[in-house]
Amino acid sequence: MAPPTFGIEFITQKEVYFLIAFWVLLSTFCMYLFTQTPVGKMANAVRDNPERAEFVGYSQRWVRYVSFCAAGFFAGVAGALFAINYEILTEQNLNLNMSFQVLLATYIGGVGFFLGPIFGAILFTLLQTVIGLQTDLWALYTGLVFIFMVMFLPAGLTGLFAMHMIPIQLGRVGMLIKPYSKIFLPGLAFVIGIIALIELINHVRHHGEEQFMTLFWVEFDTTSFVPWVLFALMTIVGFYISRIFAKEVAEAWGEATFVEGERR
Amino acid sequence: MSVEALKLDNVKKNFAGTEIIRGLNLSVAQDERHAVIGPNGAGKSTAYNLITGRYQVSSGKVFLKGEDITNLQPYEVKRKGLSRSFQITNIFPKMSVFENVRCSLLWAMGYKYSFWHMVGNQSKLNNDAEEIIEELNLKDRRNTLAGVLSYAEQRALEIGITIAGGSEVILLDEPTAGMSVSETEYIVGLIRKVTEGKTLLVVEHDMGVVFDLADRISVLVYGEIIATGTPTEVKENQAVQEAYLGAAMEEH
Numbered sequence: 001m002a003p004p005t006f007g008i009e010f011i012t013q014k015e016v017y018f019l020i021a022f023w024v025l026l027s028t029f030c031m032y033l034f035t036q037t038p039v040g041k042m043a044n045a046v047r048d049n050p051e052r053a054e055f056v057g058y059s060q061r062w063v064r065y066v067s068f069c070a071a072g073f074f075a076g077v078a079g080a081l082f083a084i085n086y087e088i089l090t091e092q093n094l095n096l097n098m099s100f101q102v103l104l105a106t107y108i109g110g111v112g113f114f115l116g117p118i119f120g121a122i123l124f125t126l127l128q129t130v131i132g133l134q135t136d137l138w139a140l141y142t143g144l145v146f147i148f149m150v151m152f153l154p155a156g157l158t159g160l161f162a163m164h165m166i167p168i169q170l171g172r173v174g175m176l177i178k179p180y181s182k183i184f185l186p187g188l189a190f191v192i193g194i195i196a197l198i199e200l201i202n203h204v205r206h207h208g209e210e211q212f213m214t215l216f217w218v219e220f221d222t223t224s225f226v227p228w229v230l231f232a233l234m235t236i237v238g239f240y241i242s243r244i245f246a247k248e249v250a251e252a253w254g255e256a257t258f259v260e261g262e263r264r
Numbered sequence: 265m266s267v268e269a270l271k272l273d274n275v276k277k278n279f280a281g282t283e284i285i286r287g288l289n290l291s292v293a294q295d296e297r298h299a300v301i302g303p304n305g306a307g308k309s310t311a312y313n314l315i316t317g318r319y320q321v322s323s324g325k326v327f328l329k330g331e332d333i334t335n336l337q338p339y340e341v342k343r344k345g346l347s348r349s350f351q352i353t354n355i356f357p358k359m360s361v362f363e364n365v366r367c368s369l370l371w372a373m374g375y376k377y378s379f380w381h382m383v384g385n386q387s388k389l390n391n392d393a394e395e396i397i398e399e400l401n402l403k404d405r406r407n408t409l410a411g412v413l414s415y416a417e418q419r420a421l422e423i424g425i426t427i428a429g430g431s432e433v434i435l436l437d438e439p440t441a442g443m444s445v446s447e448t449e450y451i452v453g454l455i456r457k458v459t460e461g462k463t464l465l466v467v468e469h470d471m472g473v474v475f476d477l478a479d480r481i482s483v484l485v486y487g488e489i490i491a492t493g494t495p496t497e498v499k500e501n502q503a504v505q506e507a508y509l510g511a512a513m514e515e516h
Contacts, residue, residue: 036382038375045367048356054338055316056346056425057371066377112358 010084020081027077027116031050034070045066047112104142108149110156121158124196138203166255181253183245190238192216196231267330269294269433269463270315270346273385275324277307277487284310286487288324292433295390299478301471303507309351309453309469312437316348317341321379328433335342343371347431351438353418355425357411361402364410365424366393372429393428397457400424416447421453427458434459434468440473452477474500483507 010016018040034040042063046053048061083089092098101173108122122144125146132138167173196215203213213222221228270292277285285307292298300308315326317338326334328346336344346442356364366389373389375381383389391407394450399407401422405413426434426494437514439455455464468474474481475495482492483504491501498504 033382034379036384037379038370038381038383039377041363041377041383042377044363045356045361048358049354051338052350052354052356053367053426055354056368056427057339057342058377059337059339062377066379069275070379164339205271 008101016085020085023077023081027074031070031074032114032260039063039066102211104146106156108145109163110158110160112155113158113162116158123157135199135202136206137198140198167253170171170256172256175252175256176249179245179249183249185243186238186241186245188238189234190242193231193233193235197235200227200231267294268292269326269329270465271294271330272311272315273325273327275311275314275326276322276399277310277319278322284487285314288314288487288489289480290467290489290492292463295461295463297385297466297477297479299474299481300465300467300484301469301481302473302484306484308435309483311434312467315341315435316346319408328474334419339371342429346433346435347426348435349422349426349437349439351441353415353416353422354420354422355410357374357409359410360407360408361397361410361421362393364421365396365428366390368425368428369393369396372431377459384413396424396428400454405472416443416450419443419447419451423451423454423458427462433463433465436464436468438467438469440468440470458499 010013010019035044042053042058043066045056046058046060046063048168053060053063081092105120105124106117107120108123108203109118127138127142127145131141135141146216149156155162164173165177169178192228199215200222203210207213211223212219213219268291270290272290275284275288282322288307288311290300290311299393300311301310310319314321315333317336317340320335324334328341328344331344332414333344333346334343354442356367359367366383369389369392370383373386373392375383375386375389389436394429396407397403400422400423402417404412404425405417411416413421423436423439436455440451441503443451448470455466455477464477466474466477468477480493481495481498483498483501484490484491485507490507491498494500
């Protein structure tokens with residue numbers, strides 16, 4: 001055992017928590033500063049257009065190399081904190097699965113935004129812990145969220161917020177409230193319906209011996225056809241109504257973000 | 265006699281055994297505005313790509329102010345004081361106009377791969393970027409993402425990125441392609457202004473622009489320079505008229 005640092009041994013949860021919180025905040029701040037340096041700015045430029053970056057005097061390879069070193073530095077901080085928190089490091093912490101999870105969190109949060117990976121990591125951890133307690137299928141839901149993001153929101157959650165800066169700046173955000181609230185209920189019905197169907201199938205296949213299951217705080221009989229029909233109807237009807245309202249949302253969005261003369 | 269700003273000495277380029285550039289000799293004097301004209305597929309853009317290190321030359325030499333720059337990397341060529349624009353707009357689309365220009369200034373102002381300067385605090389850097397934006401007439405577009413600018417504005421920004429950092433030799437590749445008459449006037453005025461006291465090599469299809477802008481003209485046909493001279497000389501050159509200019513001049 002190493003001697004305690006300033007009398008703190010970092011054994012209790014509280015001590016470890018504050019240690020990690022301190023380093024996370026400090027590292028986040030340093031990362032932000034990195035984005036404001038010449039090489040940080042050029043990292044953006046290289047991502048945007050690597051060829052042109054070369055023609056303004058920067059070797060894209062060197063820019064990527066420096067970025068990679070910086071990323072490695074912060075990954076090192078994370079690794080040290082991980083070891084203190086879990087007191088164990090195995091092959092699992094370095095395998096593809098782990099790398100994929102980090103990538104997934106980044107994409108869900110939003111690539112290209114400073115806050116993107118932070119939001120992504122928070123949401124991903126919530127999915128893993130909170131939903132992981134409720135259902136065995138959390139990984140499936142994470143995957144579905146990921147597919148949804150890639151298909152409809154390639155800029156991620158942060159990108160979704162950033163998109164709305166345009167109507168907010170133009171003072172037209174009010175135009176979006178009505179179509180958004182219209183699509184909310186059918187959209188919710190669709191999501192609940194499809195989750196319920198997935199959970200029902202999972203229950204019957206893996207816990208078939210238990211006749212009753214609880215979902216969304218309601219207990220029901222899985223052998224009766226009522227929940228099946230109900231959830232299937234919710235899914236189908238929710239989907240169709242959402243699709244109809246989605247057109248209205250798209251139209252309202254076009255109107256709310258239209259700027260005369262831009263993008264000829 | 266002062267040394268040429270840019271000199272190509274028997275430069276050749278083969279693509280898969282086909283000779284695209286067959287012995288290119290070109291010399292551009294200091295502070296000269298030199299235009300390269302020629303039909304489509306003559307190798308004008310290829311020549312630019314060879315000078316700036318985008319392609320490797322098969323044989324021959326390229327000299328910048330007497331220094332051999334043959335087959336250097338694009339970023340090395342830029343650091344030696346030669347900067348180019350592109351025929352197809354080549355900007356940083358997801359960055360603001362200001363960031364586009366500021367990034368183009370970084371290397372020339374000596375920041376290199378620094379991660380200890382905060383760009384926001386570098387007043388000379390930011391002032392220079394603002395000045396260039398003002399010169400480009402893009403002040404009210406300062407914070408707009410470059411990708412959503414109008415075509416003419418993007419072309420202006422393209423020129424801004426090229427001249428930022430004060431390169432002495434500027435290569436422009438069809439700066440007015442696809443533009444309306446008024447937009448062309450704006451870009452030509454801009455080119456005149458920002459290349460003052462610099463050496464300019466310009467590839468251009470619009471003969472009005474070429475004869476208006478250039479001190480000397482070279483005619484490139486099928487990978488070879490068939491004539492070089494003042495606009496009047498080139499206009500009267502028999503070979504040029506036959507090969508290219510005759511058809512183009514009738515349009516103007």
